[in-house]
Amino acid sequence: MFLAPKKVIKALEAIRRDFIWGRKAGKHKIRWIAWSQMTRDRALGGMGLGNLRNTNLAFMTKWWWKYKAKPKELWTRVIKAIHDNNRSYKLIPSNKKVAGVWKDITKAGKELESMGVSITDELTVEVGNGKAIKFWLDRWSGDRSLKDAYPGIFKIAENKHAMVADYVTVLQNENQWFITCTRPPNTDEEWSQWANLLQQINGTRVSGKEDRWGWKSDSKGIFSVAAVRNQLNKAEVNQEVEEWKLWNKWVPPKANYFSWRAALEKISVKRELVRRGMNISNVLCPRCGVSEETVDHLICECRVSQRIWVEVSKWLKVPSISGRRNCKELMEHCYTLKGSGDWRKIINVVIQAALWNIWKSRNDKEFEGHLRNEKEILDNIMEDSFIWVKTRSKIQGIVWERWLDFNIRDVVS
Known part of the structure; x- marks a missing residue:
């Protein structure tokens, strides 16, 4: 539930190393293989013991996913009431003045970013009824948020935190979009963005199903702690490694x-x-x-x-x-x-x-x-x-x- 301090992770890894390699008379026995290779996934040429820090970060990422995937749950509404404000356009809200575990959860995003994994890029959504997707801020149509793709229209949008469901009426054979703005577009650039925006979102089908948030780098697009952890493990490998394909479950x-x-x-x-x-x-x-x-x-x-x-x-x-x-x-x-x-x-x-x-x-x-x-x-x-x-x-x-x-x-x- 919380982002473990690096000192704690270091101490736990030391305990694991001593257990694997052993100690004698207070001294370390020979450590035959680098610990980074021991913790690396077997598909990456390692032993597959797992990296504790990466596992901790993957569990933190799950809370980002749950916040987006389950907006109606009580805990989500409490977090939104405490941390969200109309001037924040982040993927998940965070009030820096409020201490607690949620602050740790949001801090995990920066650490993943430093490891080459962007939660904003990785969290994807399959559009259903649009009730769990923010129209302007989430990436649901194209590879960018509509806020970044059409900044001129976003600037005059009336509700910058509107959900997709707020702007669409689902008919039998088509979707009708009603995007409210504080004023009509009044420049050539704004009209061009308006036309492109409508063309883009008309290609997205809104249905009666639940929205499904997933993870882009997973082969099936499904979010899981394992998918995030595997991606972090791969990000740590700076060179090509040969997978040891001869592990055999029939052998002890x-x-x-x-x-x-x-x-x-x-x-x-x-x-x-x-x-x-x-x-x-x-x-x-x-x-x-x-x-x-x-x-x-x-x-x-x-x-x-x-x-x-x-x-x-x-x-x-x-x-x-x-x-x-x-x-x-x-x-x-x-x-x-x-x-x-x-x-x-x-x-x-x-x-x-x-x-x-x-x-x-x-x-x-x-x-x-x-x-x-x-x-x-x-x-x-x-x-x-x-x-x-x-x-x-x-x-x-x-x-x-x-x-x-x-x-x-x-x-x-």
């Missing part, structure tokens, strides 16, 4: 999150730890002991991982997955295979289960000295992927006996 969040970080090379392999200032005496892969441990080596190049991918490919009955250069290429491979969308989604589940178990086997060797063999890892991959698909998808008819042979083509649409 922790595994989805790990796969995304692995594709960005933001997991705690030894090279990345050294780059972040940690002193590590042995940077070789703990499983093969031959090459420096990088993300690509761990996932794709290590001979242990390669043997796992060969066995996974045989089980799935698909061309060999082994030989991919990096984690992202490996995950995208499933969508190059022929088959239905659900079948390829299941392949993606298996690949993410494999990534997850390769990582766990690496940690077992690094921290416990236990090197799991390929059969043990493959069994874990089969078990995890079966449980994920069985519990998180709506596909019926998948049973363990058939899953062991990956004989599921007939039950996957």
